[in-house]
Amino acid sequence: MxxxxxxxxxLTIFTVSxxxxxxxxxxxxxxxxxxxxxxxxxxxxxxxxxxxxxxEADPFSKGNDSEIVAHFTxxxxxxxxxxxxxxxxxxxxxxxxxxxxxxxxxxxxxxxSLKPEMSGSGRLTFEINSDKKHIIETxxxxxxxxxxxxxxxxxxxxxxxxxINFTKEQSWKIDFRTEYPSFxxxxxxxxxxxxxxxxxxxxxxxxxxxxxxxxxHKNILEGQELKSGESFLTISGNGLANDxxxxxxxxxxxxxxxxxxxxERKLALSQNQIVSEKEVEEAKVIYxxxxxxxxxxxxxxxxSGQVVFSSEKGTINHVYVENGQYVEAGEALFSVCKEExxxxxxxxxQQSYFPYLSxxxxxxxxxxxxxxxxxxxxxxxxxxxxxxxxDGDEGFLIPVNFQIDDNENFLAGSFVEIFIKTxxxxxxLLVPNSALVEEQANYFVFVQITPEMFEKREVKIGLSDGIKxxxxxxxxETDRIVTKGAxxxxxxxVSNSLDPHAGHVH
Numbered sequence: 001m002x003x004x005x006x007x008x009x010x011l012t013i014f015t016v017s018x019x020x021x022x023x024x025x026x027x028x029x030x031x032x033x034x035x036x037x038x039x040x041x042x043x044x045x046x047x048x049x050x051x052x053x054x055x056e057a058d059p060f061s062k063g064n065d066s067e068i069v070a071h072f073t074x075x076x077x078x079x080x081x082x083x084x085x086x087x088x089x090x091x092x093x094x095x096x097x098x099x100x101x102x103x104x105x106x107x108x109x110x111x112x113s114l115k116p117e118m119s120g121s122g123r124l125t126f127e128i129n130s131d132k133k134h135i136i137e138t139x140x141x142x143x144x145x146x147x148x149x150x151x152x153x154x155x156x157x158x159x160x161x162x163x164i165n166f167t168k169e170q171s172w173k174i175d176f177r178t179e180y181p182s183f184x185x186x187x188x189x190x191x192x193x194x195x196x197x198x199x200x201x202x203x204x205x206x207x208x209x210x211x212x213x214x215x216x217h218k219n220i221l222e223g224q225e226l227k228s229g230e231s232f233l234t235i236s237g238n239g240l241a242n243d244x245x246x247x248x249x250x251x252x253x254x255x256x257x258x259x260x261x262x263x264e265r266k267l268a269l270s271q272n273q274i275v276s277e278k279e280v281e282e283a284k285v286i287y288x289x290x291x292x293x294x295x296x297x298x299x300x301x302x303x304s305g306q307v308v309f310s311s312e313k314g315t316i317n318h319v320y321v322e323n324g325q326y327v328e329a330g331e332a333l334f335s336v337c338k339e340e341x342x343x344x345x346x347x348x349x350q351q352s353y354f355p356y357l358s359x360x361x362x363x364x365x366x367x368x369x370x371x372x373x374x375x376x377x378x379x380x381x382x383x384x385x386x387x388x389x390x391d392g393d394e395g396f397l398i399p400v401n402f403q404i405d406d407n408e409n410f411l412a413g414s415f416v417e418i419f420i421k422t423x424x425x426x427x428x429l430l431v432p433n434s435a436l437v438e439e440q441a442n443y444f445v446f447v448q449i450t451p452e453m454f455e456k457r458e459v460k461i462g463l464s465d466g467i468k469x470x471x472x473x474x475x476x477e478t479d480r481i482v483t484k485g486a487x488x489x490x491x492x493x494v495s496n497s498l499d500p501h502a503g504h505v506h
Contacts, residue, residue, distance in 0.1 A: 040154045043450055044124070046138045050075055051128060053136045054168060054451035059149035060090075060142040062119040068112040071168045071451070072128065078484075080108025080172045084130035088112040092122030092142050108172060116142040164446070164454045164493040171451075176485035178448050181431045183477050186470055187424025188356050189463045194347035194365075194418040196410055199403065202341030203317060206308060206334050208327045212236050216323040224316045226336060231309035235327060256290040263287035314338045317412070341406050344384070347418050348397035357386045359423040363402060364466040366417040367409040373433075373466045379404035419466040429475070430468040435483040436461070437490055445475060446482040446489050454482060454489055 044055040055070040068088060072081035087100040088110075095118040101110045116122070119142045128134040143149040212235040220232055263283040269275045317335040321327060345365065349357070360383050362376040376382070381404040390396055400420065410416070436459075437444045443461050446454040459474030475481065482489055 040150050040157065042140070042153050042156075044070075044138045044140075045450060046136050047075070048134060048136050050134050051081065051136055052078070052451060053126060053138070055138075059146070059153040060116055060122075060140055061146040061149040062116055062142055062144055064146050064149075065113050065115045068114065070110045070112065070126065072108055072110065072126075073168065073172070073451070076177065078171065078176045078178070080168075081128065081130070082107050084128055086110045086129070087127040088114060089125040089127065090114045090116055090122060090140075091125070092116050092118045092120050094118070106169075108168065118142065119144045160449055160453060160455065162455065163449055164456065164489060165452060166454055166489050166492045167452050170488075170492065171485065174485050174488050176488070177483050178451070178480050179483050180480055181429050181471065181475060181477055182468070183427055183429055185424050185426065186428035186430060186463065186465075186468075187359070187361070187422040187426075188353075189465045190349055190353050190356065190420040190422070191466075192347050192349050192418060192420070193415050194345045194402075195415050196412050197344040197346055198317060198337055198412050199342035199344050202338050202343075202406075204311065204314075204336045204338070205332055206310075206336060208235050208308075208329055208331045208333055210235055211328050212326070214321050214323060214325045214327055214333070220316060220319055220334065222316055222319055226310040226314055226316060228311065228313045229309055231307050233308045233333070235308065255293070256287075259283070259287040259290035308333060310336055312336070312338060314341075337412075343404050343406055343410060343412060345381075345402040345404055345416070345418065347400045347402070347420065348395070349400055349420070351390065351396065351398060354398055356422045357398065357400065360386070360400075360420055361423050362421045364419045364421070365404070365410075366466055367407075368414060368416060369409045369411065372409065374407070374409075375467060376402075376404075379407060381405075417466070419464070421465050428462065429471045429477060431471055431475075431481060432483045433464065433467060433469055435481050435486055436469060437486050446486055447475060448480040448482065456490075456493065 040059060041056040042059055044053065044057060046053040052073040052075055053070060054073070055068055057068040058064075058066040060066050070086070070088070072084075072086065073079065074081055081104075085100060085102045086104075087098055089096065089098040095116065097114045097116060099112045099114060101112065104110050122140050122142055124138050124140050126136045128136070141152075143152065215234045215236055217232050217234070226232075263280075263286070266275050266280050266283045270277060270280045314336045317337045319334045320332045321334070327333070345363075363381065363383075364373050364375050365379070366373050381402055384401040384403050386400040387398040390398070402418075404410075431445060435445050437446075442458060444456050444458050447457050449455055457474055460472040462470030462472050464470070
């Protein structure tokens, strides 16, 4: 009997314990199913060629109002939509519900309230009316009751413990952009330095045409702009015993005037048959010879000597003489660069790169004035030549010459950093260099989870052409990443860690 009593007591305790657990489980399940409608939101994300849509909406259920807060961002500038009206159209089956917002209180943010009358699969369309009409569509589901809609929407929400919150309002205030990595052919990249030189056809050397002393009409300075036909110095031979330009000019002028007078006199006398036709012809030959000599001198000389002027509009590149200096015929005075001219990019590469030079496709150059990289296409560049042999007197590097349009960010004579790109049959995953953030020799990118949430992800990089970098591991082609403003997103991560309530309320 004692054993039976103990068994009954144990059974009773076990039964009571199970009843308590069942009661606790029932209460827990009930609490779990009672969602707060305001905390559960659908996130709608769509992209068109012109706009990014990021909307947060109440789960859609038949006969209930759903509040929609939609962010519209213009692409590619990634700035808020302004000066536009937006119409939201909800279509489910044969039912349709729409609302138009003419102006938004906050640039880029439009608020709607739609009540679906039918349940089932539907489509939410936004018509943006600015300069033109643009359409953005996204698929939605309307449920029979609010509880089901909230329950399913809650399941779709995913937890991202290490996600970085960066609101649309924050991104609109900075130079920001997101895009997918590109997957393109990417070959060997030769990184080296290069010197910028004036193009041979763009620079004109002005030389002295006679011996004499240089006399400036005004200051002649490097970088000074010149007008076509503008004179600025004279070479005078005054006082020189030999090869005096002024004496030759005056002699040619006197000979011309005398020959002209003699010819005109004999031509008039021939009409009265006082002189013969032969004498007139001889006078004419002497006159035309004297005229040719004088006009040749007159185009470059006057009684003061040789007048030097610019034959075309441009800027003085280099001045080789000083005021009062004696020069001889053929000596360089100064050089002039045309207003629209080219630059030669002279690079030198190691001999080990010679096998790749025949497959050069393009190049990128870094400006030393603004530290910005420019592509061959931006500079209208092209490959001119590359060395086929080594000149020991010039060193043991191979010269490679490119041509580019003159750019205000490039200074002739300066050195630049150049990335020479070669052809390849293999493709690689590429991201803009602005997307990479370096921390202690490791590289990271920020992957977009939503347009207001990002994940910091480490990547392993390969070659770089100065503008884009090869990604070996870490992200996929389908990962949308921050390509402008990555540093600001990184700072926002620090700010969010300091302020757990960082974010926004629309």
